[in-house]
Amino acid sequence: MAEPLLEVTDLSVRFDTDDGPVHAVDKLSFTLDRGEVLGIVGESGCGKSVTCMSLVRLLPETAVISGRAVFDGTDLLSLSPRGLRAIRGRDISFVFQEPMTSLNPVLKVGRQIGEVLTKHLGASRREARERTIELLHLVRIPAPHRRLDEYPHQLSGGMRQRVMIAMALACNPKVLIADEPTTALDVTIQAGVLDLMRDVRERLGTSIVLITHNLGVVADIADRVLVMYAGRKAEEAPVRDLYAEPQHPYTIGLLGSIPLPFEGETEDGERPRLREIPGRVPSLRELPTWCAFADRCPRADELTRSTVPELRYVRPDHLVACFHPGPE
Amino acid sequence: MSVVEAPAITNPRARRRMLLRKRFMRRPMAVAGLVVVLVFVVTAIFAPLLAPYGAGATDFNALLAHPSSKHLLGTDELGRDELSRLIWGARASIQAGFFATVLAMVVAVPIGLVAGYYRGWIDTVIARITDVLLAFPFIILAVGLAAILGPSLKNATIALGVAAMPGVIRIARGEALALREEDYVPAAVANGANDFTIIFRHILPNMTSTLLVQATLIIPGAIIGEAVLSFLGLGVQPPTPSWGVMLQDAQSYLGQAPRLAVYPGLAIVLASIAFNVLGDGLRDIFDPRTTR
Numbered sequence: 001m002a003e004p005l006l007e008v009t010d011l012s013v014r015f016d017t018d019d020g021p022v023h024a025v026d027k028l029s030f031t032l033d034r035g036e037v038l039g040i041v042g043e044s045g046c047g048k049s050v051t052c053m054s055l056v057r058l059l060p061e062t063a064v065i066s067g068r069a070v071f072d073g074t075d076l077l078s079l080s081p082r083g084l085r086a087i088r089g090r091d092i093s094f095v096f097q098e099p100m101t102s103l104n105p106v107l108k109v110g111r112q113i114g115e116v117l118t119k120h121l122g123a124s125r126r127e128a129r130e131r132t133i134e135l136l137h138l139v140r141i142p143a144p145h146r147r148l149d150e151y152p153h154q155l156s157g158g159m160r161q162r163v164m165i166a167m168a169l170a171c172n173p174k175v176l177i178a179d180e181p182t183t184a185l186d187v188t189i190q191a192g193v194l195d196l197m198r199d200v201r202e203r204l205g206t207s208i209v210l211i212t213h214n215l216g217v218v219a220d221i222a223d224r225v226l227v228m229y230a231g232r233k234a235e236e237a238p239v240r241d242l243y244a245e246p247q248h249p250y251t252i253g254l255l256g257s258i259p260l261p262f263e264g265e266t267e268d269g270e271r272p273r274l275r276e277i278p279g280r281v282p283s284l285r286e287l288p289t290w291c292a293f294a295d296r297c298p299r300a301d302e303l304t305r306s307t308v309p310e311l312r313y314v315r316p317d318h319l320v321a322c323f324h325p326g327p328e
Numbered sequence: 329m330s331v332v333e334a335p336a337i338t339n340p341r342a343r344r345r346m347l348l349r350k351r352f353m354r355r356p357m358a359v360a361g362l363v364v365v366l367v368f369v370v371t372a373i374f375a376p377l378l379a380p381y382g383a384g385a386t387d388f389n390a391l392l393a394h395p396s397s398k399h400l401l402g403t404d405e406l407g408r409d410e411l412s413r414l415i416w417g418a419r420a421s422i423q424a425g426f427f428a429t430v431l432a433m434v435v436a437v438p439i440g441l442v443a444g445y446y447r448g449w450i451d452t453v454i455a456r457i458t459d460v461l462l463a464f465p466f467i468i469l470a471v472g473l474a475a476i477l478g479p480s481l482k483n484a485t486i487a488l489g490v491a492a493m494p495g496v497i498r499i500a501r502g503e504a505l506a507l508r509e510e511d512y513v514p515a516a517v518a519n520g521a522n523d524f525t526i527i528f529r530h531i532l533p534n535m536t537s538t539l540l541v542q543a544t545l546i547i548p549g550a551i552i553g554e555a556v557l558s559f560l561g562l563g564v565q566p567p568t569p570s571w572g573v574m575l576q577d578a579q580s581y582l583g584q585a586p587r588l589a590v591y592p593g594l595a596i597v598l599a600s601i602a603f604n605v606l607g608d609g610l611r612d613i614f615d616p617r618t619t620r
Contacts, residue, residue, distance in 0.1 A: 104533075116520070
């Protein structure tokens with residue numbers, strides 16, 4: 001098999017705060033192939049965003065990052081600030097969750113996209129303008145030559161997220177990291193944005209890392225899914241396997257908490273109660289020396305509460321960190 | 329019957345300019361401010377053409393004369409035409425107001441941006457120095473500096489510009505502190521922007537309306553300041569006319585000819601208000617969030 005585009009090994013991120021260290025990510029390893037869509041799912045605070053932001057060091061200075069992240073032959077974590085700037089937005093680009101505030105309100109949309117082009121590719125103003133129109137066309141914004149000269153506040157939320165995606169795609173990046181790109185949008189627009197991302201992958205061959213807490217979104221477009229819990233990898237599998245035969249009780253819990261209309265409805269219209277995962281994500285102040293999910297897990301026993309489960313293969317490409325894996 | 333439609337303007341730049349003009353026109357106070365400011369500026373520039381007499385021309389047949397057809401606003405104790413001196417005096421005021429403001433902005437804004445953006449020790453040093461300087465009233469600082477530099481219009485302008493810096497630094501720093509936390513800053517970092525780009529392309533443009541308002545407060549401040557310095561003998565030196573010098577001269581004749589003090593006083597007040605009102609209007613129309 002070809003070498004992966006991005007290979008992350010033993011990535012740990014710690015925040016040294018005034019109240020002591022917070023271990024956001026603990027020895028996480030994963031790979032991303034060319035043209036692949038990797039979904040990273042988990043609850044809030046499980047380290048999804050931190051993982052991705054640490055790759056190009058977008059975290060505040062209190063973050064201590066260790067491990068290796070080899071991207072296309074270079075280790076991102078040992079790169080100089082200058083080298084990093086050359087990669088940010090050019091080879092690895094981001095789409096953030098908040099399209100309403102991630103655009104500079106006083107710069108015209110076209111100018112903001114064009115800036116990335118002039119910065120990284122040395123494009124002239126005219127070239128940048130033409131390419132920007134192309135990009136806006138690509139992300140399916142109607143009348144791009146007019147939108148170009150508008151300010152962000154003149155665009156709707158979905159439109160702004162498309163602009164953000166256009167900006168991220170400006171230099172034909174190898175990796176697009178989308179951090180909850182659809183969370184702030186309403187459902188019909190979400191579908192459009194996901195559709196667009198799928199299209200981008202097919203047309204440009206961009207690898208996509210999709211961070212989300214919505215398993216429905218992942219099922220829709222990801223090839224492979226990484227389930228994170230409390231800064232560690234809980235399960236990793238091709239998307240079909242994960243949905244068909246989830247192994248980790250946390251994954252099963254997540255899948256169980258997706259609302260499905262009419263599913264399991266009785267004849268008189270009674271619906272079953274939506275399931276939830278009891279308890280909360282543990283504090284990350286101290287790394288537990290046992291399974292972080294033990295307190296919430298129906299399968300927990302003595303072993304679970306005393307030892308950290310190693311990742312192991314239940315199938316050739318299906319990894320689980322659990323002592324008692326298996327579907328329900 | 330046919331409805332005549334205005335030709336659709338498609339060029340976006342022209343469209344924006346038209347929009348701005350329309351917004352501006354809807355603000356009568358701002359328009360009035362602009363008109364007065366323009367009158368002052370034009371007067372200052374074309375003083376040699378507009379003034380009926382030279383700045384120092386004396387008419388010994390009309391000392392402290394009342395307004396007449398020959399001297400529209402009368403004359404002072406040396407028989408110099410008041411109107412002509414007001415017109416010549418506008419030069420000093422507008423010059424001082426304009427250049428002092430430019431000086432303050434050009435030097436202070438980058439300092440404030442750096443302090444607010446980088447924070448840390450550099451911010452601490454800059455902020456503490458500004459705090460100390462802000463403890464002195466603007467005019468005291470200007471007077472002190474002008475005294476050190478020596479009396480002349482140029483030095484008075486520099487003194488006024490420097491005295492206005494602490495305030496501008498503090499405002500630019502405060503804005504930078506707030507703006508660096510906006511979501512588009514990390515978004516720009518993620519797109520590979522360096523510190524320079526972030527500071528000057530993303531943070532600075534977002535504070536222009538604040539700075540514009542600040543500038544329109546400094547201009548009248550500097551105009552008044554120039555008058556004060558000249559009045560105290562630290563600015564424009566007699567016999568060169570300036571509104572401050574005229575006030576100083578009028579002082580001795582307040583009993584006989586109070587109008588000599590009223591004219592320059594009115595000019596100062598009018599110019600200050602005009603700049604203030606214009607600034608308010610500009611802030612409103614340049615803010616892209618304004619819809620009216």
